Amino acid sequence: MTVRLGANRYGKAETRLVHVVRDGPVHHLKDVNVSISLSGDMEAVHLTGDNAAVLPTDTQKNTVYAFARRHGVGEIEEFALRLAGHFTATQPTIQHARVEIEEYGWNRAGPHSFVRAGGEVRTCVVHHDRDGRRTVVSGLTDLVVLNTTGSEFHGYLVDEYTTLPPATDRVLATAVAARWRHAGDETPSYATSYEEVRGALLDAFAGTHSLSLQQTLYAMGERALATSPGICEIRLSLPNRHHFAVDLSPFGLDNDNEVFYAADRPYGLIEGGVLREDAPDAGFAWE
Incomplete structure (x- = not known):
């Protein structure tokens, strides 16, 4: 029997991030859930266990937090694009990055007080290839x-x-x-x-x-x-x-x-x- 490796991807799912922007006495809140999937030259890790092409999922999680600190979050589509572009630009084995974000709403109750909104959840999915092709789905x-x-x-x-x-x-x-x-x-x-x-x-x-x-x-x-x-x-x-x-x-x-x-x-x-x-x-x- 002959078999071969099919389509595959891996990543860090549901990294919870709460980001507070302290604009003097008035604070701004972003509450998001970030899931990352990477794909590319991953044949060796599946067939022989060689991890040389693998960016650890823990690193992906840390990148989410570091990017929030360095760049802020802003619109979730923009944050997803920054993350996806980073992975395809900096890792030669990564050909495609998928970043999905859910945003949970909070209503302001004071300069630094918030009440969790009971409505819908805002979402986005970004796909980014090494050649720069990208798709944004809100x-x-x-x-x-x-x-x-x-x-x-x-x-x-x-x-x-x-x-x-x-x-x-x-x-x-x-x-x-x-x-x-x-x-x-x-x-x-x-x-x-x-x-x-x-x-x-x-x-x-x-x-x-x-x-x-x-x-x-x-x-x-x-x-x-x-x-x-x-x-x-x-x-x-x-x-x-x-x-x-x-x-x-x-x-x-x-x-x-x-x-x-x-x-x-x-x-x-x-x-x-x-x-x-x-x-x-x-x-x-x-x-």
Whole structure:
């Protein structure tokens, strides 16, 4: 039997970093989770255990902390680009670096006091090759939204196992996970584009009379691309957080779509992408 080494990568996952900028009596806080994956000339370490090409994952962790001290964090996309570019530029065996960052929000409660925000988590993934090619993907997770009306679902396939009744007025709820790819070589204002895309997703969700969650997904992606010209593609993952009307007839009560049971599982999962006609190829998988 003949075998060979397949695609591989290694790195330091989930390095937690809290960075405080002390601007006199007013402090600024960044709370992030950094994961690094490196790939390149790694055949020897897998086949013979020769570690000469391996940059230790502990070194990668230390680099995160050192870069925060030397350069600050700033926008997470910029921090990820600095880290990824460093690894491909300084290590000849590293051909490709992937840096993923999650940012946890804090709301200011005073000059140096903060309250953890309960909303979505901001994310980014950066890919950087030795030849300078790079891709920046921004995103968010756990943006929980709900419409109490304006959603239908009917006209679907029916077979001998179908029990779901058609719905002409239902609750539509989801926890949005979205990733969008920036186009071109110009460095955008990542903070501005984040607010643009986030606002577009919310506007489209609230303003679309939905006949299916798939329709809503497309409307959200289309609105994001129309609102933020610097992005060329967006991918969405929308779990359908089902809300079922409770049967109150045993208690002599009616229920005109007022009392619901919120089921956590199983759930429908709708995923898809929307991209511009002229969107450039990313060159590699986003993941």
